[in-house]
Amino acid sequence: MKLHRFTSPQKSKNIIYLIKDTSVLDQLTLLDREKEYIIFQKKESDKNSFCFNRLGFYEMIEIVGEDSSYADMEKLRKRGDRVSSFLTAENQGSVVLKAPEMEISSILAFIEGIMLGGYHFLPYKTKDEKDKSIMLKDLFIDCVQFTDQHLENFSNLMEAVYLTRDLVNEPPNKLDAAVFSKKMARYGREAGAWVDIYGKEKIIELGMEGLLTVNKGSKTDPNFTVIEWKPSVVTQKQPIVLVGKGLVFDTGGINLKPGNGLDTMKSDMAGGAAVFGTLYALARNKIPLHVIGLIPVTDNRPGENAMVPGDVISMGNGKTVEIINTDAEGRLVLADALLFARRFDPKLVIDVATLTGAAVAALGRFAIAGMQQDADSYMKKLIESSMRVYERVVELPFWDEYGKDIESDIANIRNIGKGKGAGTITAGKFLAHFIEYPWIHLDIATMAFMDGRESYMGKGATAAGVRLLYDFLERESVAG
Ligand code: BES
Ligand code: MN
Ligand code: ZN
8 A cells, every 4th residue: 555645636535534523523524414413423322433425435534532642542553454444345446534633643543554454465366366356555645744754754664564564474485595585685775775695605604503503404595684774874873783583484393393383484584574674664764873684594494404402503602502492493593693793882682583482372462572681771662662653562571590491411501491481581591692782682473473364463474573673763863
């Protein structure tokens, strides 16, 4: 779906009015009896959404009230999604939004719901099926509060979310390690970022043992993708580094996943895609902050030469890791990237990964698990951003005791915990062995991919992390 500034009334006959209360009705081109109907219904039944059938098109009125809490903004996104789903179901291709006297924040939340709810992944539908239904694809904004700057910045962010979802939704036979990184490079460069893809030789040279070990069972080479956004004017000297897990498919390896655990594992590169999407949006919107994205990319398969439980490997910082379970592969590739991040002397590193099923068990699909070390105040700001965009982060305890669970008998650490429980935290504790800077770890296994439609987050890839990190970094660029 594309956003446009409204110019001529011919553009679309569908209209949505977003208003605070019934006193604004006088400004709308409705019949008197329609206005009376709305006032009556609102009083009698507290109905807030109205839709008039104009014989082939629709005029909709959404009454919002004065509320502006985080939860109220989320309600607006969901109402946007309902409107957009309705118009698509009615085969309407375009709509005009009018929002007299509304705050810009409410307008943006509503548009966000319309745009995100109106995402569809269609490359593998044949033309005959695509032609059968018209989808809402043009949204014209007729509001003075909505400036050209809003149009530009917001469109770019939505495009970043769409691109991220596309990458995650791509089937694993269409998006292997090479294709994934090439796509990120192409779109990243188009956005104005600097991108480099390190191949297997360079990865060997860099001693990325985790990535090489996970890749052993695969017929496809791994790669390590670096995306950098360094504008000429930056507000801070030290960069912020983002690390994203890029498992284009996770079979579990020799510890093969059971049947029902496999079908969504193309989404195991969602963290990497989110890092890409964030950098894409930062670059497109020329946010004055130096940000570097690191994405280790491979699949995890039970090949002839695959790693097996019991293997011991030596990581780039000299620490030895005993592999107990080959399905705990994400932390191995992330460790390499976290070690690599040290060379940038970052003021903060945030990693994003579909890391543990345990996070899903604990939090379901409505929260991201967050942990931090030496980054208490950043975490508070990140949580605030997470409420603003409603990709809500909950901080888990990260006490020393949890670290004991990954002590190994024969190596420094093992790649899964000994005891039962807290698998999300022990995964974080594993990563903590490889950091030397303020650090936040985000486990997005919960929210990255939806099995059923979840309002504007849709079904399938959600691009969780992109709106969150963009909001956090944009605010960080202003804070200086
Ligand atoms: N990619 C999975 C985690 C995952 C599970 C993501 C479900 C999305 C939905 C990860 O590589 C994994 O397999 N983790 C294991 C770790 C275990 C072996 C300690 C898990 O959570 O079962
Ligand atoms: Mn796994
Ligand atoms: Zn995985």
